[in-house]
Amino acid sequence: MLKLDGLEIRAGTFSLSADLEIERHARIALLGPSGAGKSRLLSAIGGFITPAAGRILIDGHDVTGTAPGDRPVATLFQDGNLFPHLSAVENVGLALRPDLRLSRGDRNAAEAALDRVGLAGMGARKPAALSGGQQSRVALARVLLQGRAILALDEPFAALGPALKAGMLDLVAEVADETGAILLMVTHDPEDARRISRQVILVADGAALAPRPTQALLDDPPPVLRAYLGDARRPG
Amino acid sequence: MAGHPQPLSPRPGIIAALSVLAVVLAAFGAVLWRAEPGGGPGPADWAALRFTVLQAVLSAVLSVALAIPVARAFARRRFPGRGTLITLLGAPFLLPVIVAILGLLAVFGRSGWLSALLGLAGLPPVQIYGLHGVVLAHVFFNLPLAVRLILQGWQAVPSERFRLAAQLGCGPREVWHLLEWPALRRALPGALAIVFAICLTSFAVALTLGGGPRATTLELAIYQAFRFDFDLGRAAMLSCIQVAVAGVAGLVALSTLPEGGFGAGLDRPVERWDGATPGARIIDALAIAAASLFLILPLAAVIAAGLPGIASLPPPVWRAAGVSVLVALASTVLLLSLALPLAATIAIRRRGWLESIGLLGLTASPLVIGTGLFLLINPLTDPFALALPVTAVVNAVMALPFALRALVPGMQDVLRGYGRLGLSLGMQGAGFWRLVVLPRLRPQIGFAAGLCAALSMGDLGVIALFADPERATLPLQVYRLMGAYRMQSAEAAALLLLVLAFGLFWLCDKGGRSGAEA
Numbered sequence: 129m130l131k132l133d134g135l136e137i138r139a140g141t142f143s144l145s146a147d148l149e150i151e152r153h154a155r156i157a158l159l160g161p162s163g164a165g166k167s168r169l170l171s172a173i174g175g176f177i178t179p180a181a182g183r184i185l186i187d188g189h190d191v192t193g194t195a196p197g198d199r200p201v202a203t204l205f206q207d208g209n210l211f212p213h214l215s216a217v218e219n220v221g222l223a224l225r226p227d228l229r230l231s232r233g234d235r236n237a238a239e240a241a242l243d244r245v246g247l248a249g250m251g252a253r254k255p256a257a258l259s260g261g262q263q264s265r266v267a268l269a270r271v272l273l274q275g276r277a278i279l280a281l282d283e284p285f286a287a288l289g290p291a292l293k294a295g296m297l298d299l300v301a302e303v304a305d306e307t308g309a310i311l312l313m314v315t316h317d318p319e320d321a322r323r324i325s326r327q328v329i330l331v332a333d334g335a336a337l338a339p340r341p342t343q344a345l346l347d348d349p350p351p352v353l354r355a356y357l358g359d360a361r362r363p364g
Numbered sequence: 365m366a367g368h369p370q371p372l373s374p375r376p377g378i379i380a381a382l383s384v385l386a387v388v389l390a391a392f393g394a395v396l397w398r399a400e401p402g403g404g405p406g407p408a409d410w411a412a413l414r415f416t417v418l419q420a421v422l423s424a425v426l427s428v429a430l431a432i433p434v435a436r437a438f439a440r441r442r443f444p445g446r447g448t449l450i451t452l453l454g455a456p457f458l459l460p461v462i463v464a465i466l467g468l469l470a471v472f473g474r475s476g477w478l479s480a481l482l483g484l485a486g487l488p489p490v491q492i493y494g495l496h497g498v499v500l501a502h503v504f505f506n507l508p509l510a511v512r513l514i515l516q517g518w519q520a521v522p523s524e525r526f527r528l529a530a531q532l533g534c535g536p537r538e539v540w541h542l543l544e545w546p547a548l549r550r551a552l553p554g555a556l557a558i559v560f561a562i563c564l565t566s567f568a569v570a571l572t573l574g575g576g577p578r579a580t581t582l583e584l585a586i587y588q589a590f591r592f593d594f595d596l597g598r599a600a601m602l603s604c605i606q607v608a609v610a611g612v613a614g615l616v617a618l619s620t621l622p623e624g625g626f627g628a629g630l631d632r633p634v635e636r637w638d639g640a641t642p643g644a645r646i647i648d649a650l651a652i653a654a655a656s657l658f659l660i661l662p663l664a665a666v667i668a669a670g671l672p673g674i675a676s677l678p679p680p681v682w683r684a685a686g687v688s689v690l691v692a693l694a695s696t697v698l699l700l701s702l703a704l705p706l707a708a709t710i711a712i713r714r715r716g717w718l719e720s721i722g723l724l725g726l727t728a729s730p731l732v733i734g735t736g737l738f739l740l741i742n743p744l745t746d747p748f749a750l751a752l753p754v755t756a757v758v759n760a761v762m763a764l765p766f767a768l769r770a771l772v773p774g775m776q777d778v779l780r781g782y783g784r785l786g787l788s789l790g791m792q793g794a795g796f797w798r799l800v801v802l803p804r805l806r807p808q809i810g811f812a813a814g815l816c817a818a819l820s821m822g823d824l825g826v827i828a829l830f831a832d833p834e835r836a837t838l839p840l841q842v843y844r845l846m847g848a849y850r851m852q853s854a855e856a857a858a859l860l861l862l863v864l865a866f867g868l869f870w871l872c873d874k875g876g877r878s879g880a881e882a
């Protein structure tokens with residue numbers, strides 16, 4: 129369970145408050161206008177920015193002051209999810225040993241994770257020798273191996289084509305189910321939300337609102353979301 | 365970035381900065397303490413100050429003025445080998461001063477090529493010693509730097525402007541007024557100031573081509589007070605003057621120097637439609653040919669003169685070469701252990717006082733630091749026994765600003781690109797250094813190491829103060845051979861020095877770049 133207890137994020141004139149709870153196994157999309165603070169909220173949960181006030185609790189533990197690597201959060205960023213000078217299997221192996229002193233067993237586990245995301249036999253390749261979609265899969269394999277309680281996605285598939293993105297989102301949903309993680313996903317596209325998230329947190333006007341069912345929210349959006357979505361609300 | 369968690373701690377960099385500061389301040393402090401309050405500067409000291417400023421002004425103005433047509437030609441011409449030539453413009457920076465001096469003597473000296481040509485026409489030979497020799501050598505070293513700085517200013521003009529100018533039918537005159545002159549005006553103060561600052565503290569040129577009451581710089585006067593008279597009080601007093609003058613010049617240079625003034629790649633293609641007239645073509649071709657000849661001929665002379673004697677070099681030269689390589693390597697290791705943590709701290713903090721610490725090397729004169737360290741060591745032990753370690757330390761401090769310029773932008777990229785990922789995976793400190801920073805920064809580390817190794821290899825500064833007959837580096841050995849009029853050995857040793865300096869740079873640079881992918 130993730131609890132944001134009176135959380136305040138400030139940077140210059142920007143401010144965002146969040147006071148909400150997210151259940152285990154939840155799959156949640158963060159939706160809202162650009163600059164509303166979706167990514168910042170995710171960064172605060174991941175430990176990359178320090179909140180001005182409030183607490184972040186994961187399964188009852190206060191992690192507000194915990195270093196990013198020590199939090200039960202795995203984050204996939206927009207870019208830079210892989211080290212280009214390390215092979216795929218090494219990138220995945222970092223989930224087990226941040227110092228990369230991998231045992232035979234660690235290496236096998238990393239290979240197995242690559243296998244699971246459909247990259248069997250590609251462990252020796254460096255990211256430059258992989259396509260964009262394959263690179264995303266390597267990062268997902270690492271997340272799978274990390275087995276953290278929260279999986280935070282900051283639009284990691286924004287650069288992929290629609291079909292590839294849909295496939296990756298399905299894979300993400302599977303990974304989240306397998307690890308039992310809470311899935312938090314920033315997106316600009318209501319279709320992404322419909323595809324894998326059961327609930328939506330609306331981030332707008334300086335606040336992140338409590339999660340609401342995706343279908344209901346998108347079918348009858350509040351004015352701020354309606355303005356943001358425009359015609360994208362009812363595709364096809 | 366400040367305030368956010370970082371995978372690297374700023375502390376080692378702060379320790380490195382404080383160590384550098386401590387060495388420099390301790391040296392300055394020793395100099396100040398030793399300078400006798402009663403004995404103010406005498407007429408000879410004022411003359412040294414006047415000559416120092418005069419030669420630096422002349423060198424700066426000439427270097428920059430001559431650089432303008434060359435840079436203009438490079439800016440508006442595309443031809444095969446252009447990139448190579450621009451890269452070669454960086455070479456004098458690595459070139460040991462003593463090697464260039466021998467080359468310049470072979471071309472412009474009394475019995476050099478130019479004098480021989482003049483002799484054919486029945487004219488007297490040229491005289492290279494004195495003010496004009498010092499200025500000639502300084503122009504040789506700083507013309508390429510000025511060309512690069514000015515070219516950088518011009519290449520910063522977006523190519524769309526030139527397209528627009530071409531579309532509006534602007535000729536060379538209009539392009540000059542509309543585009544070239546405004547960009548040049550921005551680049552000129554920085555170029556003038558940096559060349560001025562470099563020439564103020566240049567020592568080896570004055571040592572070899574200057575001298576005598578009419579051509580003595582402050583640095584040379586410090587050396588003479590130290591070596592010939594062992595008048596530590598006077599050396600200290602001169603050092604104080606030098607610190608004041610060079611400090612002011614350095615600050616002015618830093619405040620006017622455009623960003624990334626020592627950056628490499630200057631070959632961004634900007635299409636130019638102006639200057640297509642035959643006259644402009646001829647002028648540009650002449651400018652590039654003249655500059656290339658001026659820079660290449662002395663090097664060719666060293667190679668031609670040195671080759672025959674290289675097989676029969678006396679054993680002391682080989683010994684000195686070994687010593688120099690060891691000093692260069694020690695200096696490089698020290699440099700990297702200072703520059704890497706310092707670069708990390710600067711990248712984390714973005715701005716602050718740390719950057720200026722790295723730049724102490726630009727303004728501080730090696731001879732002043734050397735004098736100060738001598739004063740500090742003298743009561744404890746025999747300073748001459750520590751000549752080589754002191755040389756290595758001073759060379760590392762001198763190379764620090766250049767190393768930081770190479771390392772900091774790369775370090776910022778690494779932290780921006782991979783800092784969060786490293787943090788989220790729990791990589792911190794040594795682990796992040798080993799797995800991320802060192803592999804990602806290999807090319808920049810190799811370049812910085814090569815730069816330091818080459819500069820240290822060719823350095824003829826502190827070692828001239830400290831060395832006794834048993835301990836000589838290769839540049840000092842070349843200087844001694846010159847002083848003994850053993851020119852053939854000197855030229856051969858200079859060639860060896862040239863090969864070693866460029867070889868060390870090449871090895872480090874190549875080593876950093878090979879195998880560093882994506």
